[in-house]
Amino acid sequence: MQPLQDLYPDDFAHCYGCGRLNAHGLHVKSEWQDGVAVARFLPTPEHMALPGFVYGGLIASLIDCHSMATAAAASMAALGAAPGVDPTPRFVTASLHVDFLRPTPLGPELLLRGQAAEVGERKVVVEVSLVVAGTECARGRVVAVRMPATMGPNAATAASR
């Protein structure tokens, strides 16, 4: 299945965390499977907090982008729309909470699973679990809101005036 981030319109595909058009970014890719969004990410050696452990800021970044994709897919599902068929709505982060349950080992692939805890018209609350080699290492709770018009394609120019 095509990753949700690859369905974002070009104008919204430059995110450092998940934008396919950001040459320097992390390229988080989330797939929607029966009400759960799944992403896999292999940190690079420099993504460390300390030797042997994954940097918490990277974990927060992955949870952030994965949550926005989860929110988009859950919002579509609630409306009976389908990713890849109907337009994919773009959400932005209102708040991000991460509990680091234990140090995350650096080396294996990180597995993220995201589910919507609440789906409103404008706001979706997402819960994410980050698992490494079968052990849950971090948990996120993210409030996603529909992107305001002030962040749209022409907003950057307006904001910089």
Next chain:
Amino acid sequence: MQPLQDLYPDDFAHCYGCGRLNAHGLHVKSEWQDGVAVARFLPTPEHMALPGFVYGGLIASLIDCHSMATAAAASMAALGAAPGVDPTPRFVTASLHVDFLRPTPLGPELLLRGQAAEVGERKVVVEVSLVVAGTECARGRVVAVRMPATMGPNAATAASR
């Protein structure tokens, strides 16, 4: 004044966010000034959420590392110890919460101010405000705990066994 991160022992100076020994990292630098930790950071063009706005995962990363430095300095201050004179304790993140108050414009320098809301023997709660061109764009609340021995210099080898 010497940044707090430059006082971390070499074994704990590889963090992607703030380690002086991480060649690819963000190199967050926090200075302690009369009970407030201050950091300034200029995002690069690729650090975008959308064209014109800073990526939330970067903001979370900056708040994370700046909070650990704030926790170290506040913990020392509570004990009557001085950065650069006495050993700097290393904290790690137990939980990270960020409220994105408004889109953060990409271009100007970001200013972070961190203060301890609670200072315990093992745990410090830090509040951070992120301001751009005089406007507060994000606020963080971070629980920092003294680094457990399981994350010490020899733990990586032990954890990978």
